Amino acid sequence: DTEVTQTPKHLVMGMTNKKSLKCEQHMGHRAMYWYKQKAKKPPELMFVYSYEKLSINESVPSRFSPECPNSSLLNLHLHALQPEDSALYLCASSPRQGDQPQHFGDGTRLSIL
Amino acid sequence: QKEVEQDPGPLSVPEGAIVSLNCTYSNSAFQYFMWYRQYSRKGPELLMYTYSSGNKEDGRFTAQVDKSSKYISLFIRDSQPSDSATYLCAGNSGYSTLTFGKGTMLLVSP
Numbered sequence: 001d002t003e004v005t006q007t008p009k010h011l012v013m014g015m016t017n018k019k020s021l022k023c024e025q026h027m028g029h030r031a032m033y034w035y036k037q038k039a040k041k042p043p044e045l046m047f048v049y050s051y052e053k054l055s056i057n058e059s060v061p062s063r064f065s066p067e068c069p070n071s072s073l074l075n076l077h078l079h080a081l082q083p084e085d086s087a088l089y090l091c092a093s094s095p096r097q098g099d100q101p102q103h104f105g106d107g108t109r110l111s112i113l
Numbered sequence: 114q115k116e117v118e119q120d121p122g123p124l125s126v127p128e129g130a131i132v133s134l135n136c137t138y139s140n141s142a143f144q145y146f147m148w149y150r151q152y153s154r155k156g157p158e159l160l161m162y163t164y165s166s167g168n169k170e171d172g173r174f175t176a177q178v179d180k181s182s183k184y185i186s187l188f189i190r191d192s193q194p195s196d197s198a199t200y201l202c203a204g205n206s207g208y209s210t211l212t213f214g215k216g217t218m219l220l221v222s223p
Contacts (some may be wrong), residue, residue, distance in 0.1 A: 009123075029123050040216075042213035042214065045211070100147065100207070101159050101162045102159075
């Protein structure tokens with residue numbers, strides 16, 4: 001079991017749906033990350049939150065909207081996604097931004113119909 | 114040139130073999146080096162974490178970093194079928210984001 005918990009594990013949605021991915025950690029980490037991983041590729045960074053504030057946005061389309069309601073929770077709101085957005089979405093955390101190592105959750109496998 | 118180069122494999126070995134997985138990197142500022150193991154349909158699991166040059170051992174796993182040649186290695190002794198997974202190396206300067214290699218798929222046959 002990982003110390004970073006992601007829900008749901010699987011999600012299938014249509015291109016007009018709105019859904020949210022959730023990530024939770026109770027390690028006291030103050031940096032949290034969203035990554036996107038396509039098959040047979042390494043994770044690609046999407047967003048970094050540091051002390052609940054958005055620190056890095058890697059030019060991610062606005063149909064992905066992150067939110068960090070508190071130091072333990074990270075959400076990723078999804079709206080009007082495209083089929084090419086189908087991927088494994090991973091959440092990670094570290095003590096502070098730049099601190100290593102990062103600890104990953106098991107991800108949400110997202111399929112866009 | 115990609116910052117972290119890693120042979121994607123697959124690397125196939127028999128059970129009990131010693132496995133050597135390697136990466137090269139180009140960013141001289143990297144000080145933190147990690148190996149993650151990723152099983153199919155799971156997230157990356159931190160396997161080894163080293164700071165700067167040197168060796169680190171944990172059970173059957175040994176991580177080596179040679180900053181002079183910008184070369185990082187992971188050795189697995191007495192490999193088991195349960196070691197079959199994709200192994201991702203990663204580097205970081207401490208101020209930037211993680212840079213991953215492409216990952217090497219390892220297959221250990223009984």
